[in-house]
Amino acid sequence: MKLINQITPIEEDFAKWYVDVIINGNLIEYGPVKGTMIFKPNSYGIWENITKVFNEIIKKKGAQNVYLPLFIPKSLISKEKDHVEGFAPELATITKVGDKKLNEDIYVRPTSEVLFAQLFKSEINSYNDLPKIYNQWSNVVRWETTTNPFLRSTEFLWQEGHTSHSNAEEAIQFTEDMIQTYQKFYKNYLALDVICGKKTEKEKFAGADTTWTIEAMMKDGRALQAATSHYLGQNFSKMFDVSFKDQSNKLVNVYQTSWGLSTRSIGAIIMGHGDNRGIVMPPRIAPIKVILIEVLANKNEKVKEISKQILELLQNNNISSKIDNSNKSVGFKASQSEIEGIPIRIEIGPKEIEKNEVLVIRRDTLEKYPVQISNILLFVNNLLEEIHNNLYKNSQKRLKENLVYCNSYEEFKKLIKQQKFVVVPIVKDSFKWEEKIKEETLATSRCILVSNIFNIKEDKCIMTNEVTNNFVLFAKSY
The missing domain is CATH 3.30.110.30 (C-terminal domain of ProRS)
Structure with missing residues (x-):
């Protein structure tokens, strides 16, 4: 396979390959502060699709979206000893505003358990108020010593779900249901096979009774924690006095859960599917599913006409597509589409049009297919499904063999x-x-x-x- 010059071969240096792919795939620019990054349209588009899909999934479970403050006073987060000790090395602290020293240190949220506990306390009075299922899409800050784009960054984006229940059994069941939901999401949308299990006491979330995790195998054989779901028991509700009156009018502390999926999932896509040409995007989460490249369009108006017709056909059928209108050569456009991992490329030229055909190239295997223009919609839809299934099959095979x-x-x-x-x-x-x-x-x-x-x-x-x-x-x- 001919390699793209800008990308270090995956077999030579996996870490360098990963960074090359991220930069050349137009996913990020590095931010001005160590460990921060600017999400460009190619990466933020993935996150937008994750947000859209996962929102629908959790809303069917009764979740409502909220947004809680970025700042947490020291006195609040310090109430839960295990929790604050678990995050202590990573806490970003504000001690003054302008020249004025604050009366109390303020932490930039590393996670929001204590804030949700406070919210639940103000909203829950009776067993009739339960269960309470909230979720927020937000950013968090953890001052990591070693950073790596998407995998460990000073600031990242995530969804953070929190629930309160009237009994332990229901809360435990919800915790387990959410980790299974993440497992299905990774399979059905990111085309990645994962292993599901419980964290050991040493590795569980600070402040949790039990932590469930899904672990994905990357192409270099390393594990990536892909999502987690925590049964918090009454650890936070007792500390923050989150209670309700049960049916016998007795005051009981609620049982809580928390669960999250972050932009680390973008790193999982890159390292789980990428190759020496760049990213390989799972079709169901790709911001652009099909790119159209015109050949000799300046010499043949019919090329532009057919190209526009196909674009409209695909877009009208909810297949996100675009025409590469840049001034680059056809070869450069094709290579760039491969680096960015766009699932399907359609090349439209005079020779193909004479036969009422276009040339379709799939990103995962680089196989080429001459396709009748009249059949293009059906072919693209079927090929997108085939690409997803092939990516998942490869992920499953790699995990099974290793x-x-x-x-x-x-x-x-x-x-x-x-x-x-x-x-x-x-x-x-x-x-x-x-x-x-x-x-x-x-x-x-x-x-x-x-x-x-x-x-x-x-x-x-x-x-x-x-x-x-x-x-x-x-x-x-x-």
Whole structure:
């Protein structure tokens, strides 16, 4: 395959390839402050589509959108000890405005549990007020030491859902339902296969009873935490006195959940589907699904006429499309469309028009098809589905081939070096062993498996040799 000059080969340097793809794919510009970025139309268009699709999904579950303040006073966030300790290293703090020192430090929100707790306190009085399901689309700030576009940035965009329930069972069920919702979303829209499980005590969200996660395998074998759902229990409601009167008029603290999906999902798309030509965009979330490139249009008016007709046909059928009207050469336009990952390219030239045809090129395999103009709408619709299914099949295949089981620490270390997802038996109280594993292999626990995918009921822990039925996925991660 001929490589685009601006992009470092994926096999040569994955990290450099990733940055090359992001810049040449017109996704971002770096912001003026370390770790910040400017979302350009190509990346913000992805986020707009994610917002549109996921909004519809959660509204069917009863969610209502709200927007909470960017600033949190120190006294409020400090009420929940575990929560503030979990975010302490990343908190951006405002201490003065102009020359005037503030009476109290203000934090720029890293997440909004404490703000939602306050809101719920003001709105919930009776069991009739429950469940309360809120969501906000917002930005958050976490002052990361090491930053990487979309994966770990100082400021990022996300949806942050929060619920309050009258009983633990309902809240737990909602927590689990949301992680399954994220799993389906990644499959149905981002064409990525993921593993679902619970975080260990060491890795769970600060302030949660239980954290569920979906973990995606990137093309370099590393894990990416793709979305999380937390059962908060009564940790925040007791601290912030969020309570209701039950049917016997007894005062009870609510049971809460929180769950989120961020612009990290754009990084997952790039690293899960991209190749040496650039991005490969999943059709159902792509801002532009079809790009039309005119060949010799300045010498043939019919080319422009047919091009416009096809554009209108596609747009009238809700297929986002555009004509590349730039002054660049046809070859450059074709290469740029591949770098940007546009799922389908249609080239329209005099030779094709003579046969009442156009040339259709799919981005995922680069296969070319001469298609009758009269059949173009049906062909494009079918091809978009085929591209989505092929991308998901490839993601599923990669995960299946690189997900392995072992019950020996020596074997584990070898497999981690090979960039595998490794499932091992390890005792439930594994905090110190996770630290040792990370120190010696750079691998971290991604999740506790809840489905018996290897059909093993129990085995000896790789660190203590005790018999356990606790199976944990480890991998190097972002």
